[in-house]
Amino acid sequence: SQxxxxxxEALNIQEGKTATLTCNYTNYSPAYxxxxxxxxxxxxxxxxxxxxxxxxxxxxxLKVTFDTTLKQSLFHITASQPADxxxxxxxLEGGGKLIFGQGTELSVKP
Amino acid sequence: xAGVSQSPRYKVAKRGQDVALRxxxxxxxxxxxxxxxxxxxxPEFLTxxxxxxxxxKSGLPSDRFFAERPEGSVSTLKIQRTQQEDSAVxxxxxxxxxxxxxxPGTRLxxx
Numbered sequence: 001s002q003x004x005x006x007x008x009e010a011l012n013i014q015e016g017k018t019a020t021l022t023c024n025y026t027n028y029s030p031a032y033x034x035x036x037x038x039x040x041x042x043x044x045x046x047x048x049x050x051x052x053x054x055x056x057x058x059x060x061x062l063k064v065t066f067d068t069t070l071k072q073s074l075f076h077i078t079a080s081q082p083a084d085x086x087x088x089x090x091x092l093e094g095g096g097k098l099i100f101g102q103g104t105e106l107s108v109k110p
Numbered sequence: 111x112a113g114v115s116q117s118p119r120y121k122v123a124k125r126g127q128d129v130a131l132r133x134x135x136x137x138x139x140x141x142x143x144x145x146x147x148x149x150x151x152x153p154e155f156l157t158x159x160x161x162x163x164x165x166x167k168s169g170l171p172s173d174r175f176f177a178e179r180p181e182g183s184v185s186t187l188k189i190q191r192t193q194q195e196d197s198a199v200x201x202x203x204x205x206x207x208x209x210x211x212x213x214p215g216t217r218l219x220x221x
Contacts, residue, residue: 043201043212089152098210100152
């Protein structure tokens, strides 16, 4: 069956360090993959999209990689800040709809 | 313009009660989606509209769930005879190109 898995445990890091979040999927061949941020009590907010023919994409302190052979995406936040604390969701598009992982909760300590 | 709005933000219903959740998408967005999000989980797809046409309702968990978008803008998700397992956050999103823009969600608690 189709499955998307993210780091199941919360990630705690020190301010200034790089946070790396993982998204693995099986039984999909997505044309692209997206990352969203979700704060408590709010809806997800789009961060980045990476296509199957792109290895890496950057936006400010964010970097996403996409390895279609490993069926994995890595999401990096460099020089992390306490304001980066949130839940991060990866999502694949399948048949016009988004299929989400369960999310990884990131906590950045000052 | 304004983002996606949803109302009510919170709803407490007694088991067996019918509820209606409203979504106002971003003006001009043709595609509209409903998702259900359980605590600690990612959103799960419920249904999808393109204008007023409901193109995919494969995620609706039972025939107690019904969605409509009669004029291709505002959408309503109705849940009949609510059950405790319906307690969740219901998210609406509208889309332009590949990006979905989410509303704040309606948190439904069924007692």
